[in-house]
Amino acid sequence: MIRRPPRSTPKPSSAASDVYKRQGERIGLLSKTVSGLVLILILTGMLTLAFNIQPVKTWTGTVYIRADGSIDPPDAPISTLDNITYTLTGNIISDGDGIVVERDNIVLDGACRTVQGTGALNSKGIALLWERSNVTIKKVEIKAFYYGIYLSSSSTNTISENNITNTYSGVWLDSSNNNTISGNNIANNSQAVFVETCNNNTISRNNILSNYERGIALDLSWNNTISGNNIANNSRGVWLGWSGENKFYHNNFIENVQQVHIEESGYANFWDDGYPSGGNYWSDYTGNDTYSGPY
Numbered sequence: 001m002i003r004r005p006p007r008s009t010p011k012p013s014s015a016a017s018d019v020y021k022r023q024g025e026r027i028g029l030l031s032k033t034v035s036g037l038v039l040i041l042i043l044t045g046m047l048t049l050a051f052n053i054q055p056v057k058t059w060t061g062t063v064y065i066r067a068d069g070s071i072d073p074p075d076a077p078i079s080t081l082d083n084i085t086y087t088l089t090g091n092i093i094s095d096g097d098g099i100v101v102e103r104d105n106i107v108l109d110g111a112c113r114t115v116q117g118t119g120a121l122n123s124k125g126i127a128l129l130w131e132r133s134n135v136t137i138k139k140v141e142i143k144a145f146y147y148g149i150y151l152s153s154s155s156t157n158t159i160s161e162n163n164i165t166n167t168y169s170g171v172w173l174d175s176s177n178n179n180t181i182s183g184n185n186i187a188n189n190s191q192a193v194f195v196e197t198c199n200n201n202t203i204s205r206n207n208i209l210s211n212y213e214r215g216i217a218l219d220l221s222w223n224n225t226i227s228g229n230n231i232a233n234n235s236r237g238v239w240l241g242w243s244g245e246n247k248f249y250h251n252n253f254i255e256n257v258q259q260v261h262i263e264e265s266g267y268a269n270f271w272d273d274g275y276p277s278g279g280n281y282w283s284d285y286t287g288n289d290t291y292s293g294p295y
Contacts, residue, residue, distance in 0.1 A: 063100070065099070077092065084107065087111050098117060117144045124150040139162065142170075155178045159180070165187055169190065174196050180201070185209070203226045204226070206229045214239040221246070226251060237259045238259070242265040249271070250277075
């Protein structure tokens with residue numbers, strides 16, 4: 001048998017080799033171009049999503065929650081499904097009152113939205129007028145009104161978890177009894193909480209900070225309980241005018257210019273909850289706390 005040498009693949013000519021090389025370069029360049037375009041499209045999509053976040057709408061005017069449960073005007077940024085819970089869906093700016101509540105037995109949930117005024121005289125961020133009862137106001141950011149939250153002749157209401165700043169009076173109670181003010185941050189106002197001709201209210205667990213006239217003021221008011229508050233860096237931590245039988249305990253009085261101011265009224269108030277509950281903390285007290293600690 002005749003053995004034949006193995007076939008060898010013929011080498012391309014120099015011209016053919018240059019053609020293959022140029023084709024390879026084109027394919028590589030095209031691949032890089034496509035990859036770059038894909039990357040640009042991905043980044044563009046990501047940026048579109050990132051910048052497509054819609055800002056919270058701001059509405060201008062005064063909103064009324066009417067006695068029949070309706071919202072007036074109807075385009076105001078408040079929604080309700082049951083005429084019991086009313087939720088802010090946007091911010092409100094007003095040169096008058098922000099929200100006026102005319103209905104009882106409801107919850108006004110701010111959902112951390114802002115109600116902002118222009119500092120107009122007697123303007124109210126949220127107003128409960130004329131014998132409102134069982135209304136809860138919570139999680140609202142209230143700024144730059146004359147009164148942040150205003151209650152007149154209203155009872156058994158709850159004001160909680162709100163931030164109230166840059167007002168004349170953060171919370172004002174007028175002839176209103178059995179209300180609860182708790183867990184709020186009330187700072188940088190003329191006065192944080194003013195209670196006038198009111199009985200049996202509870203003011204607890206609030207941060208009352210850097211108010212330049214008064215922290216908590218009670219005028220002609222009786223049997224109110226003020227407990228567990230941080231009252232710090234105010235001009236006067238507590239101001240009492242002709243008020244008696246009020247109980248103060250578990251509050252922290254810290255670096256107020258005047259911790260407590262009492263008008264010469266002759267009425268007694270209580271600054272201790274008795275043993276073993278105890279009294280208040282005073283940052284300027286230099287004496288011995290005889291009964292601190294266990295037992």
